Amino acid sequence: MSLMELEFERQSNPVDMIEYVAANNDWSFERSGEDEIAMTVEGKWADYHVSFSWMEEFEALHLGCAFDIKVPEARVNEVTKLLAAINGQVLMGHFDLWRQEDVIIFRQSLLLAGGAEPTNRQVEVLLSSALDTCEAYYQAFQFVIWSGLDAAKAMEAVLFETVGEA
Numbered sequence: 001m002s003l004m005e006l007e008f009e010r011q012s013n014p015v016d017m018i019e020y021v022a023a024n025n026d027w028s029f030e031r032s033g034e035d036e037i038a039m040t041v042e043g044k045w046a047d048y049h050v051s052f053s054w055m056e057e058f059e060a061l062h063l064g065c066a067f068d069i070k071v072p073e074a075r076v077n078e079v080t081k082l083l084a085a086i087n088g089q090v091l092m093g094h095f096d097l098w099r100q101e102d103v104i105i106f107r108q109s110l111l112l113a114g115g116a117e118p119t120n121r122q123v124e125v126l127l128s129s130a131l132d133t134c135e136a137y138y139q140a141f142q143f144v145i146w147s148g149l150d151a152a153k154a155m156e157a158v159l160f161e162t163v164g165e166a
Contacts, residue, residue, distance in 0.1 A: 059113045063108045
């Protein structure tokens with residue numbers, strides 16, 4: 001018998017922990033099914049539509065974080081270059097172009113193999129990490145989609161660090 005064939009009985013649905021954390025933080029949420037929960041989180045640059053899904057077959061808690069920037073067909077190639085540049089910088093998770101809706105989505109998963117249960121802190125860090133990453137690169141997507149900048153110039157603009165105070 002391989003390790004992959006071992007069966008573990010999970011004590012609770014990991015989405016229950018997301019609901020618990022959301023309720024304790026007074027975040028509005030909607031439980032669309034036993035394995036899914038969605039919420040909208042206000043950021044500095046945009047409102048982010050966050051969904052968590054429990055994927056039993058992979059024993060993974062998947063987070064998807066989308067924002068309302070439609071990618072016009074004429075900008076898809078440059079957005080794809082930007083996605084590759086950004087994903088090369090991001091340590092955990094990745095951005096993707098969700099072609100069904102033509103929107104940018106940040107995706108990350110928390111592996112809970114072997115019956116592991118998520119902690120409050122893991123859920124909070126998963127969400128805050130996703131939001132911080134979206135906030136850090138939101139303007140790069142705006143520059144490429146709305147201002148017509150190329151991916152390299154958009155990355156330069158958002159990675160520009162100021163020194164000192166004015």
